[in-house]
Amino acid sequence: MTVKIFRALTVTAVFFALTSASFASEASYASEAVNNFAFNAARIIMKNSDGGNFFFSPFSIISAFGMAYAGSKGLTAQEIETSLRITQDIHGSLGELSKELEKEGYLSSANRVWVKQGLKLRRNFTDILRLNYGSRVKAVDFAGHTDDALKEINDWVSMKTNGRINGLIRQLDPETRMILTNAVYFNAQWKKKFSKSATVNEKFFVDGTVSGDYREAAMMRQRNDFDYAEIDGVKAVMLPYEGYRLSMVLMLPAEGETDVLKCLDFGMLKRLTGSMSKYDVDLKLPKFRTEKRYELSEVFKELGIRRAFGNGADFSGMTEDEPLKIDGVVHQTFIDVDEERTEAAAATAMVMLTGTAVPVERPFAEFHADRPFFYFVRDNESGTVLFMGYQSFK
Numbered sequence: 493m494t495v496k497i498f499r500a501l502t503v504t505a506v507f508f509a510l511t512s513a514s515f516a517s518e519a520s521y522a523s524e525a526v527n528n529f530a531f532n533a534a535r536i537i538m539k540n541s542d543g544g545n546f547f548f549s550p551f552s553i554i555s556a557f558g559m560a561y562a563g564s565k566g567l568t569a570q571e572i573e574t575s576l577r578i579t580q581d582i583h584g585s586l587g588e589l590s591k592e593l594e595k596e597g598y599l600s601s602a603n604r605v606w607v608k609q610g611l612k613l614r615r616n617f618t619d620i621l622r623l624n625y626g627s628r629v630k631a632v633d634f635a636g637h638t639d640d641a642l643k644e645i646n647d648w649v650s651m652k653t654n655g656r657i658n659g660l661i662r663q664l665d666p667e668t669r670m671i672l673t674n675a676v677y678f679n680a681q682w683k684k685k686f687s688k689s690a691t692v693n694e695k696f697f698v699d700g701t702v703s704g705d706y707r708e709a710a711m712m713r714q715r716n717d718f719d720y721a722e723i724d725g726v727k728a729v730m731l732p733y734e735g736y737r738l739s740m741v742l743m744l745p746a747e748g749e750t751d752v753l754k755c756l757d758f759g760m761l762k763r764l765t766g767s768m769s770k771y772d773v774d775l776k777l778p779k780f781r782t783e784k785r786y787e788l789s790e791v792f793k794e795l796g797i798r799r800a801f802g803n804g805a806d807f808s809g810m811t812e813d814e815p816l817k818i819d820g821v822v823h824q825t826f827i828d829v830d831e832e833r834t835e836a837a838a839a840t841a842m843v844m845l846t847g848t849a850v851p852v853e854r855p856f857a858e859f860h861a862d863r864p865f866f867y868f869v870r871d872n873e874s875g876t877v878l879f880m881g882y883q884s885f886k
Contacts, residue, residue, distance in 0.1 A: 522585035523876040525578050526550050529795075530877045531758045536791050538753065538882060543864075547782045547825050547881035549676055549838035555603060556674040556840035557792075558586050559627065560800070560818065562620040563810030568799045575796035587624035593871065596735050598680040599878070602652045603627035606645055606671040608634050617810050635666040645671060649839045653677045656826040656837035669816060670844040678836040678869065678878065680733035686712040686777075686831035696778055697863045698885055701748060707885050709778040711862065712831055720771035720857050721764045726755045728764035729773055729859045733834070737873065740834060741765060742777065743866040744859065752864065752882075761868065762875070772854035777861045780883055781828045788821040807844070816844045827881065836869060836879050 530550035537546050554576070561572050562583060573579060593599045603625040607613065613629065621627040632641040642664050649660045652675035661671070696709035719730040725746030732739045743764065745752045789801060799805055805817035820843050827836040864884035868877050 520585075520874060521581055522554075522589045523871075523874040525576060525582055525585075526554050527758050527875065527877050528577055529554055530880055531756060532795060533788075533791050534756055534880060534882075535753060536794050537786070538756065542886075543752075543884060544886040545782055545784070545882060545884055547784050547827050547879065548786065548823060549825060549836075549840075549879050551876065551878045552601075552674050552676045552838040552840045553788065553821075553823055554582075555586060555590070555601065555625070555676075556672050556842055557821070558582055559603065559605065559621060559625055559672045559674075560807070560842055563614075563617045563807045564800065564805075565809045566806040567804075568806040569809075571797055571799050575792075583620050583624040587626070589874065589876065590626070593878075596737055598733065598735065598738060599676065599678050600652070601674065601676045603672075603674050604648060605629045606632050606641070606673070608632070608669045611669060611811060612813055613811050614809060634664060634668040638664050638666055645673065645841075649673060649675050649841075653826070653837035653839060654679070656835070657824050657839040660822060660824050660839050660841055661843070665819075665843075665845055667845040668819075668843055669814070670810070672842040672844075673839065674841075675839045676837065676878070679833065680735075680738060681833045682831075683732040683734050683736065684714065684716050684718075686714050688831050690714065691779065691831060694776070695862065696885055700745070700750075700752070700863045709780075709862075709885060712777050712779055713775065715772065715774050717770050717854055718773045718775065718859075719765075719768035720773050720859065721768040722857070723760070723763055723767065725749070726760065726764065727857075727859055728761075728768070729775065729857075730765065730768060731775075731777075732872075737871065738878075739870055739872055740829075741868045741870055742859065742861060743868070744861060745864070745866075747863075752866075756866065761877075765870075765875075770854050771857040774856070774858045774860075776859070777829075778883070778885075779830050780885075782826070782881065782883070784825045786823045786825075788823050789818070792821065819843045819845050825879075827879065834869065838879070 590601045609631045634641050650658050690713045693708045694711040695706040697706045721728050727744040730739045730741050745755050800818045807816040823840045825838040869879040
């Protein structure tokens with residue numbers, strides 16, 4: 493039996509917002525799944541990047557893969573469930589999380605499924621897409637008008653990410669049967685902005701030691717009250733965005749630590765954020781802009797999802813017309829951090845072919861991000877990591 497390839501592409505751009513305490517319990521399931529994937533994938537990506545910068549949106553990737561999971565059956569579904577630690581409850585939980593994040597207007601998330609003209613999808617599959625992912629199904633001519641289909645999909649991604657993610661899909665095989673896309677966009681101002689006049693070029697020590705190699709970086713600086721914590725030499729500070737719902741958490745490995753992967757652990761992030769208190773912080777943070785593109789098939793395989801990419805894949809929950817398998821998972825990201833705001837975008841595609849108050853005296857702390865550091869754009873209510881990255885200027 494011929495197995496058609498299910499090619500998957502994903503685009504993600506993330507923004508933040510969350511709501512009431514009653515929502516927290518509903519969001520917790522999706523939040524746990526996103527965070528679990530985030531740190532497992534980050535270790536693999538960092539290992540393969542040889543200490544270079546990385547930036548991705550676990551929220552976008554899980555949103556796209558969740559749609560694929562909705563159409564999986566049998567051993568394929570079991571493998572996805574075991575590797576990502578999810579069940580069918582993920583669909584409703586992701587839907588609620590997305591709705592709540594979008595309420596404050598800083599984050600927008602969109603999903604779209606593109607299918608070959610004439611391909612009949614199962615009703616249960618399209619219901620899950622519509623009700624939980626807000627996804628429309630759009631028929632396109634992958635074979636007869638490949639260039640038109642490519643342009644339509646890439647234009648949609650670009651529009652949903654405010655022009656920050658372009659050319660997500662670089663080419664299309666005429667045998668493509670389905671593409672699942674997610675696009676996330678985030679744009680929010682700091683609650684406590686940096687003064688542009690205080691930004692000066694300073695040394696950023698790329699290998700983490702003051703006696704090692706360095707490069708010049710535009711270093712922003714302010715002294716202000718921030719939530720701060722330090723555990724075993726690992727420092728963390730939380731920078732809120734307007735609205736206080738979302739924040740960027742900066743995490744600085746212990747000085748002189750050669751194995752920074754030691755602190756790339758969700759447990760450490762939880763311990764740090766859970767023990768934070770108000771400090772008078774002398775903060776230095778470089779301006780940076782990062783654009784990355786990843787093919788994530790090998791990441792998923794290393795996490796234990798293999799059947800979905802092979803000829804024995806079972807996506808019969810999508811369609812009865814023909815067997816499908818995932819051909820690829822593409823993830824493209826963008827982030828720009830300056831004195832006033834953070835702008836971030838991400839997209840993921842999976843392709844299937846026929847394969848002012850009274851002053852309070854605070855304890856003092858220094859947080860100088862003048863060496864490689866981790867950063868997380870995070871929802872304060874649910875703890876969901878929407879974006880995460882590592883900045884080393886390598």
